[in-house]
Amino acid sequence: MPEDFPRINPVRLLDDLKTLRSFGATGPGVVRLSLSPVDIEARRWLAGRMTDAGLDAAIDGVGTVFGRSRKRGPALVIGSHTDTQPTGGWLDGALGVIYGLEIARAFGECEATREFAVDVASWIDEEGTFSSFLGSRSFTGEAIDASLHGARNHEGLLLGDALAQAGLANAPRVTLDRMRQRAYLEPHIEQGGRLEASAKSIGVVTTIVGIREFQVRFTGQRNHAGTTPMAIRRDAGAALVAFIARIDDAFDRLADADTVWTVGRIDLDPGSFSVVPGKATLNLQFRDGNAGRLHAMDNALAGLVDEWNAQHAVKAELIACDGAEEPVTMDAGLQRHLAQAAEALAPGQWTHMPSGASHDAQVIGHHIPACMLFVPSIGGVSHDFIEDTAEQHIVLGCEVAAQAAARIAEALSHD
């Protein structure tokens, strides 16, 4: 255990966050989509700040900014992403990267941590402008060739062309060195309202929930809404509405307080006042931290569809969509270091909680021990220009992350 802990510089931390915000600033929010000109500008600035901090920094062949410590290691990697959603907030992703930068600086300024290695990363495209988690997938050696050759952004630009335009086509790709990089910490805004609702300042993440996405498509008979008696209709929209009630009943029985499910979209065809819908489609997503419960929900949903089709003339079809993710448990030892630091700096003001959102930590957590720390989101808002976090929470989160990083680095040095 270090005798003292690295002290972060709140002014320097907030200055860097605000400078990063200026790249793509749009009102209170930020539009800084992966590999857009302003994103590339921001990456160059970030690499410069990493270099100033004494890291060997570069933008790699997929766009990730990686600042490697010159210390021997073992290394703790701290990172997140600096690119944003189409209507992004200023802290989603950016917070964790600048925390990493500030912690690397603070480590170098502290006698007890000066020799510990902290590598800092801004993983490209967690948000999926081209291909979700591209940077962390590339780093951990997962297959990305299909993305490189086929993924396009909303404007139709190919990922490969975007990288070439940014001059990155031949840049080397940074890859995980398991002998050196032994642990990963991703600080992030909560993106939900739990911390605020329970008046906590810090969340120690237990698990990143798994996700399922399905469409349920109903096929009935399109008919004139005036001339078709209720008794002989096969209304696909009415079937869809009735089916949602069955989903709610079944999932309610399986759920715990952290289970979530969402019907985010409904399309009735043809979608006019005076036509009984012949087709109807709903988009269903559900998330849970427990793999067994997710599988039980998969089975329940398939069972509901079978049961429905045995009972009704309007037929239902279940379509599993891409992007199913299993839950990823955060490393118990790393969680303990985060909890100790949180209790030391914010006694009683922190809590364990799942992450309902996806993060690069779920990719990296498959390869090395990973952990996450959350700070509160005002009003629980994210993916919106008005996303924000109180300055005192931004500073406290970095202090907790720095102390936890020191505890983790110390522990790694004894392994």
Next chain:
Amino acid sequence: MPEDFPRINPVRLLDDLKTLRSFGATGPGVVRLSLSPVDIEARRWLAGRMTDAGLDAAIDGVGTVFGRSRKRGPALVIGSHTDTQPTGGWLDGALGVIYGLEIARAFGECEATREFAVDVASWIDEEGTFSSFLGSRSFTGEAIDASLHGARNHEGLLLGDALAQAGLANAPRVTLDRMRQRAYLEPHIEQGGRLEASAKSIGVVTTIVGIREFQVRFTGQRNHAGTTPMAIRRDAGAALVAFIARIDDAFDRLADADTVWTVGRIDLDPGSFSVVPGKATLNLQFRDGNAGRLHAMDNALAGLVDEWNAQHAVKAELIACDGAEEPVTMDAGLQRHLAQAAEALAPGQWTHMPSGASHDAQVIGHHIPACMLFVPSIGGVSHDFIEDTAEQHIVLGCEVAAQAAARIAEALSHD
């Protein structure tokens, strides 16, 4: 009562229907939108056929083709529309107009009916390409100036410009002469599946149902679908789904077998897998032949919204849309003539029934006694290229209409 009845010529009837079909034929269907070049061509052909039949025919200043009998009157008007839906069938509207033409010819060829006046009309734009019921509204003296100056079709063409392009800008408009035109008959395809389901060949319409159209808009809180626990959500989509169940319960209690209601469209905002909808809108239409029941349904719906808002954080707003129509009862005496003719020619194969669809008869029925006769639609399909009616039903329908017309004309001659 005429000693014998006019005999229609099935070959001539079907030939004219098939010739009319050729204007705008698209596969088995027809695309002949109001005032389009092919519609104007069809109107010129129709005016020629009326002239051949001995009528004084012209296309009037709004596009209606009106063939006035040279007989003194009182006159029975027989009509419907020859323009179509964007994906129209060959008989929707066309059937009633060509029945009128054939009956006018048959009247002239029959000793007993030779002196009776039958005027024949193809009312412009019942389907609302520019402005619903334009022709019948113009004929009966309802206000159409706003339509003439402001109505546009889907391509943005102004109604006034379309009429000018067709050379009709200065044509006189035909208007109802109450002293002469004493009754209106509109034969039409059923556009539903009731006659077919009950193995009947003829429907005698009792009432044209009234219509209500509403939007119900729900405002909750848009949130991240992963990070927002179920317990603190204000999901506008979930509210909408629950509200539909309440509508169904309330309307079920008020309905009879002919009452219909339809949720034809649902929009969740923003409409993605991973966002809890912050706004949700449904389009609700309901129809009934009983004005009292329609008002009770209006009140029930308003009550459900008030009750909802008293109970829920997601708020509902009820928006009445344009186009509410009160039910229009068909003239009892005219119904009796239709029923007698149906029983004479198709004993036991006819039924009384409401019209769930809208027709020019509901406009004209506010001004002079009106009635409608239905023939079966195969599979109940209409507003679709595959709409069709068996030839034997087309011929039988015209025979019944002709005999009823003779009974009506005879009765009018004694008034």
